Amino acid sequence: MNKDDFYRRVYRVVRRIPTGKVTTYGAIAEQIGARSSSRMVGYALHGVAGDMDIPCHRVVNRNGELTGKMHFATPTLMRDLLESEGVTFRGDAVDMKLHFWQPGKQRKQG
DNA sequence: CGGCTGACTGCGA
DNA sequence: TTCGCAGCCAGCC
Secondary structure, three states, rough: OHHHHHHHHHHHHHOOOOOOOOOEHHHHHHHHHOHHHHHHHHHHHHHHOOOOOOOOOHHOOOOOOOOOHHHOOOOOOOHHHOOOOOOEEOOOEEOHHHHHHHOOOHHHHH
């Protein structure tokens, strides 16, 4: 598992996040085989913030908080994008019980 | 090579 | 429920 490969896997999972859903750094890390490197997931997204190919705004922490919004063009862009997709919020955090998406749960589809 | 930081998470008080 | 500590690994100086 090379570092570049790690990033690739992160992007791969993030891109599989369906519209109107979100997932967590830990869930992605675990899905790609790096449960202990949840922070690395967010770090990987840091390199693609602004890349339309990667819906990095659909990735939040386990509490649903938009911890990475500060890395977007504007601190409100992340939430704005999510709300435009139908994601609802509980205060300043995403309602995980309604929008949490588990990576790999749809793997059996194909 | 060593020290500090960061888009995280789990456990204990 | 809220706050603090430890583990993790990559990037920068």
